[in-house]
Amino acid sequence: MVVGVLKETKEYEYRVALVPSGVAALRKRGHTVVVQSGAGAGSNLSDDAFVAAGAQPAASAADVFQRAELILKVKEPTPEECALVQGRHILFTFFHFAASRPLTDTLLQRRAACVAYETVEDARGQLPILIPMSEVAGRMAVQEGAKYLEKPMKGKGLLLGGLPGVAPASVVILGGGVVGSNAAKVAAGLGASVTVLDVNLDRLRYLDDIMPKNVTFLVSNEHTISEALARADLVICAALVRGARAPILVSRSQLKGMRTGTVLVDVSIDQGGSAETSRPTTHSSPTYVEEGVVHYCVTNIPGAVPVTSTYGLTNATLPYVVEMADHGLREALRRNPALARGLNLMNGQIVYPALAETFGLPAAALDRVLSDR
Numbered sequence: 487m488v489v490g491v492l493k494e495t496k497e498y499e500y501r502v503a504l505v506p507s508g509v510a511a512l513r514k515r516g517h518t519v520v521v522q523s524g525a526g527a528g529s530n531l532s533d534d535a536f537v538a539a540g541a542q543p544a545a546s547a548a549d550v551f552q553r554a555e556l557i558l559k560v561k562e563p564t565p566e567e568c569a570l571v572q573g574r575h576i577l578f579t580f581f582h583f584a585a586s587r588p589l590t591d592t593l594l595q596r597r598a599a600c601v602a603y604e605t606v607e608d609a610r611g612q613l614p615i616l617i618p619m620s621e622v623a624g625r626m627a628v629q630e631g632a633k634y635l636e637k638p639m640k641g642k643g644l645l646l647g648g649l650p651g652v653a654p655a656s657v658v659i660l661g662g663g664v665v666g667s668n669a670a671k672v673a674a675g676l677g678a679s680v681t682v683l684d685v686n687l688d689r690l691r692y693l694d695d696i697m698p699k700n701v702t703f704l705v706s707n708e709h710t711i712s713e714a715l716a717r718a719d720l721v722i723c724a725a726l727v728r729g730a731r732a733p734i735l736v737s738r739s740q741l742k743g744m745r746t747g748t749v750l751v752d753v754s755i756d757q758g759g760s761a762e763t764s765r766p767t768t769h770s771s772p773t774y775v776e777e778g779v780v781h782y783c784v785t786n787i788p789g790a791v792p793v794t795s796t797y798g799l800t801n802a803t804l805p806y807v808v809e810m811a812d813h814g815l816r817e818a819l820r821r822n823p824a825l826a827r828g829l830n831l832m833n834g835q836i837v838y839p840a841l842a843e844t845f846g847l848p849a850a851a852l853d854r855v856l857s858d859r
Contacts, residue, residue, distance in 0.1 A: 489556045493523070496789075501792045503560050503579065503803070504803075510540055513540035518542065520550055551570040551571070556575075560580060571593065577593075578601045579602070618802050621798070622787070627753050630784075635720060642747035653679075659724055661684060662693055677700070683711060718744065723751070730843065732760045748780070755783040755785050763781065819856060835855055
């Protein structure tokens with residue numbers, strides 16, 4: 487199979503979907519790899535490094551789409567890239583379709599097979615490709631939140647961990663999954679007073695066993711969220727509904743009850759955001775203020791640390807890339823239920839039930855779609 491790697495064009499997105507060692511692994515199995523010129527530059531990977539590993543250079547995205555069947559990206563296709571998509575293509579990337587009806591409609595019309603990193607789900611119910619990026623995003627949420635608590639950044643002027651004789655900042659984390667637990671670990675390590683809210687009691691019990699004593703755990707509901715927000719200095723929205731829009735957990739009225747200069751980092755923004763007032767921002771203009779609260783809603787947080795993120799991402803994606811290249815998409819989906827759960831669109835139909843439900847559209851059965859030609 488011919489595998490293509492695109493250069494990311496989203497502003498301040500420096501990651502690349504494959505590293506040279508991944509190219510070498512695919513070449514060893516007899517596959518051709520086409521890499522767009524400059525694709526790895528943001529992650530300190532030169533074109534020469536890809537060529538040395540066996541990749542063929544491509545001058546443009548159009549060249550990659552023309553030559554390759556399996557297209558690898560990091561972020562969702564841009565409108566310009568969507569225009570190059572054909573029904574023969576397999577796209578493997580982060581799509582976050584539930585946050586964008588236009589993207590969903592466009593790729594349905596293009597009839598390509600769209601396998602979403604964020605919905606690949608293994609037998610244990612874990613999301614193996616999303617996990618490393620969620621780990622990065624959770625840790626960076628605290629790092630960025632601490633920065634924007636500084637007074638020149640319009641925050642309260644607080645040091646997250648306080649000082650001997652001076653109280654630490656209060657960090658409230660909505661969601662105890664991978665993002666939330668990584669955020670809690672980093673915030674606690676910096677000495678903050680941390681509260682994690684989640685609806686899953688078993689998850690809270692587990693986190694209570696492994697987290698330090700400056701982390702408190704509460705069952706999440708409207709009442710406990712409102713109370714926690716009122717005393718928070720930094721709020722991290724870390725809720726996830728797989729393949730669907732993120733739940734709204736912070737209303738504008740609750741925001742009005744928060745203190746001026748509080749910082750809200752909405753990691754859920756990729757899936758639409760968990761605060762009523764959240765809207766996507768970029769690394770070049772990461773924040774805005776609503777109701778006195780500083781909002782940080784960057785949609786590609788891990789893109790700011792591309793060297794770490796690129797290698798973490800490739801570690802997770804490469805086994806699935808190899809499987810699709812070795813067996814073809816249909817056979818790979820039949821062989822691997824985890825990969826099959828990553829299929830969102832195929833042959834102009836929605837296959838992922840949660841996505842169909844989000845937009846009130848019908849979902850096609852996987853077996854039927856695989857049998858279509």
